[in-house]
Amino acid sequence: MSKHEFFFKIATSPDEFEQIHRLNYLTFSEEIPQHQKNEEQKLVDQFHAENTYIICIKENEVIGMAAVRNNRPFSLDKKIGPVEQALPFSINSPCEVRLLSVKKEYRNGRVFLGLAQFLIKYCIKKGYDIALISGTVRQLKLYGQLGFQPFAQLTGTDEALFQPMYLTKKTFDESIAGRILPPTIPFLPGPVQISEKVMAALSKTPISHRSDQYKEKLKKAKILLGQLVNSKYVHIFLGSGTLANDVVAAQLSLERGRGLILANGEFGSRLVEQANRFGLHFDVFQKDWGEFFTRDEIISRLSNETTWIWAVHSETSSGMLNNLGLLKDISEQHHLKLCLDCISSLGAIEVDLDGVFLATGVSGKAIRALTGLSFVFHHHEVQPSLALPKYLDLGTYMAKDSIPFSQSSNLLEALLAALEDINIETFQKVVKTHSFLKNLLKQFGFTIISDENSSPIILTIEIPDTISSAVIGDIIYNHGYQLHYESDYLQQRNWIQIACIDNYENADLEKMANLLNRVISYEKNSHTTKKLLK
Incomplete structure (x- = not known):
């Protein structure tokens, strides 16, 4: 993986969780004095067993994170009472986002932006209609740029004050982060993008x-x-x-x-x-x-x-x-x-x-x-x-x-x-896309199913058996590229498919393929490390 590139994912490995605990301590014990310091320099969150962690990875380092959970009561419920009573509208399926943190040297906005964009896609897919957070008053401007809106009274202490905030799809779409988020590009055999x-x-x-x-x-x-x-x-x-x-x-x-x-x-x-x-x-x-x-x-x-x-x-x-x-x-x-x-x-x-x-x-x-x-x-x-x-x-x-x-x-x-829009150029475009993408994936060393007799309509990739194709597909989806991986028959074989029948720019094909390669390389290395540790 390039030293200048990072990606976002759901934490799954012991090493990732270990790094999460250390980043949690660094942020909420040393930088923000919300918790006591300790010699171990680790802080395991009280809701760790219930949390889903969205993390940012650079090389093999966790450089940013946010935790999501939907079990009630939320930590915010305990601070201000049932959050429904303080919101100016009704909610159906809320979740709470906590522990939003990025290492100081990477606080240039890109990581926070990526976490927010990944978060909104994750929440939509899970069916949540609102995300709640206790935002440190030190970063209210940043939270606002990500689409979070304040409500209720401040909580915490003078040394660590927090503002209850909420994020919905509407507030995200209207934010700076939402306006610059490109639409999801589908690589599905159907449905395709409709003109x-x-x-x-x-x-x-x-x-x-x-x-x-x-x-x-x-x-x-x-x-x-x-x-x-x-x-x-x-x-x-x-x-x-x-x-x-x-x-x-x-x-x-x-x-x-x-x-x-x-x-x-x-x-x-x-x-x-x-x-x-x-x-x-x-x-x-x-x-x-x-x-x-x-x-x-x-x-x-x-x-x-x-x-x-x-x-x-x-x-x-x-x-x-x-x-x-x-x-x-x-x-x-x-x-x-x-x-x-x-x-x-x-x-x-x-x-x-x-x-x-x-x-x-x-x-x-x-x-x-x-x-x-x-x-x-x-x-x-x-x-x-x-x-x-x-x-x-x-x-x-x-x-x-x-x-x-x-x-x-x-x-x-x-x-x-x-x-009326189908012609010979339509067919040529499909073949050209297939050939371009197939050559790119082969350069990365991917195994193509039906290689010699493959249809130009779709490419099928065999994922190493130590890695879940569904996990890979979810990561790529939350980055804005929708691959074909959710069908039972594909998950049973641990395959991922990339359809070539839509209209794609070569730049998008390259970005998607590079991301896929980085994610699979990281996951493969992560699972190899796990085996060695055992």
């Missing part, structure tokens, strides 16, 4: 889904979607990608013979589950996550009864891009109907559905509209079937020109606005 143009379209006055105006807009959206992937027909459903895949499963239930489902990740496994729920007759070719399918392997799993194949195009759970050309070749040669989950690849990379029986997509993710609409693409005429639930019957949509039930004109408006 002002799309949000403006979403907010238009709703119109009836039976009106001629709505029908014209829907027709335009379907044309754009069909041109995007070279599909003759597309129908738009009000629901998620799971709904669209259920529609595919429903259609496959009308087919004769058996199917073959290819699964090399979480979303391939979900296709298996959906097929089972529909009682489909099929075989499964299961491979380890991130392992690619070869031609010979797939063909060897076919039987005389096989009539269809169902697979995921971009398996985002591992970052694997399954070979669409290969699947189309095999399906054509063996007269099979190919079905594809293109939910993650649609709008991110070029997708040609010529020769594909059924495929699915969504309005969120790389399309960059709002979540809530899903699509089913096909080339053949589909008739309604009384054997299927009406809402899942593709033929019913075809017979009713895609408007069999109530629909949302607002989501359609947003979709249209997003589709």
Whole structure:
């Protein structure tokens, strides 16, 4: 880690807690005479077991800290009575911030600012609506710049006077610290950042889904979607990608013979589950996550009864891009109907559905509209079937020109606005971002899952097993970068993902990657030290 850089995190290691006790003593026994001095030069806080400590790390040194707890009574309750009685408004979920301290040589404002910014993100994520603090009167100006507002009477002694203060998201946003805090940059496969143009379209006055105006807009959206992937027909459903895949499963239930489902990740496994729920007759070719399918392997799993194949195009759970050309070749040669989950690849990379029986997509993710609409693409005429639930019957949509039930004109408006901005440059940008970031992460020595067959849509990083991917993800999030790490299937494998489908500046990519490297390097060293101490 650079000697000139620091970062913020939640304290977890014994060494960090030891340094916290010493910084606590240095500040509140020697500098501010709130507690008695002692030979050990350590001060363990009375609420230590309940505290969550936000700390600032430079190299391996704790140079700043703040403790957060939500157990009542607060220390401030004991000084002024229930804090609710002294506040000019009601509160629902308060927390108390104590022990805000920075070593003297680092009191240039940057550490205090970073602690405040990390604190507000942490509190929002935890669901707290107000943070309370006893601020030393020596630093009231600084507290005010961070967004803290005074209330109630002073507490303490003449040698150590404190002002009760509160911080809310509103007071923080209006403060100097809040105004210079950049927005969180999402590196998620969805949702992505929504443009002002799309949000403006979403907010238009709703119109009836039976009106001629709505029908014209829907027709335009379907044309754009069909041109995007070279599909003759597309129908738009009000629901998620799971709904669209259920529609595919429903259609496959009308087919004769058996199917073959290819699964090399979480979303391939979900296709298996959906097929089972529909009682489909099929075989499964299961491979380890991130392992690619070869031609010979797939063909060897076919039987005389096989009539269809169902697979995921971009398996985002591992970052694997399954070979669409290969699947189309095999399906054509063996007269099979190919079905594809293109939910993650649609709008991110070029997708040609010529020769594909059924495929699915969504309005969120790389399309960059709002979540809530899903699509089913096909080339053949589909008739309604009384054997299927009406809402899942593709033929019913075809017979009713895609408007069999109530629909949302607002989501359609947003979709249209997003589709108008997708072009070849969109796909090139995704590939460029992926290549730039992949090379950067490799320089740091990260292990990339599905490296040789990775989708340009997302990068999957294997975190050392001595470190929690959730801890790393939380640290990066509280620094303003939202990585994909909270899904159960990622935490089970200790993986973190970085999506490349949004619009990023190289400077932001470099800052995020450098921070990720610093944090993981520090945590790895910290855990190695723990083992040596044992």
